[in-house]
Amino acid sequence: MSQKAVGVDLDKSLGYLLKEASSALRVAMEEVLRPLGMSVTHYACLELLAQRPGLSNSELARGAFVTRQSMNVLLQTLEREGQVTRPAEAPVGKALPARLTPHGRRSLEKATVAVRSVEDRMLAGMTEAEQSGAFRILESMIHSLRKGDDGA
Numbered sequence: 001m002s003q004k005a006v007g008v009d010l011d012k013s014l015g016y017l018l019k020e021a022s023s024a025l026r027v028a029m030e031e032v033l034r035p036l037g038m039s040v041t042h043y044a045c046l047e048l049l050a051q052r053p054g055l056s057n058s059e060l061a062r063g064a065f066v067t068r069q070s071m072n073v074l075l076q077t078l079e080r081e082g083q084v085t086r087p088a089e090a091p092v093g094k095a096l097p098a099r100l101t102p103h104g105r106r107s108l109e110k111a112t113v114a115v116r117s118v119e120d121r122m123l124a125g126m127t128e129a130e131q132s133g134a135f136r137i138l139e140s141m142i143h144s145l146r147k148g149d150d151g152a
Contacts (some may be wrong), residue, residue, distance in 0.1 A: 046104055048063045050105065057072050078104065086099075
């Protein structure tokens, strides 16, 4: 008696579809950011600092979904390029709060236009109501998955 292997039907897996969408979004963002000399992580770092000045390396790493080591290397590069500034010594504890420079803000402005064009392209086939619904559904999925993380 042969048993059929149990697995995930990729054609019907919402998780797989979300991963595919995430991958397609990242590729499209990399394509528009590359001519600006940026990666998605570089853009995410600048965007996070614009919205929350003074974030630490660890906070930026979490926000950009990369390791602390990767973010530290990126921050050192951004400092050398004059896009970000950090104090020589930590004002409190060990964290060096990062801030955008005017040069960093100008780079971010160009990148934001490029990234917005990708998001517009991604949403082009959807009505405003469908976009709002998709947003609510994705937020609900994230909330449900994270709820399991904290034991709630």
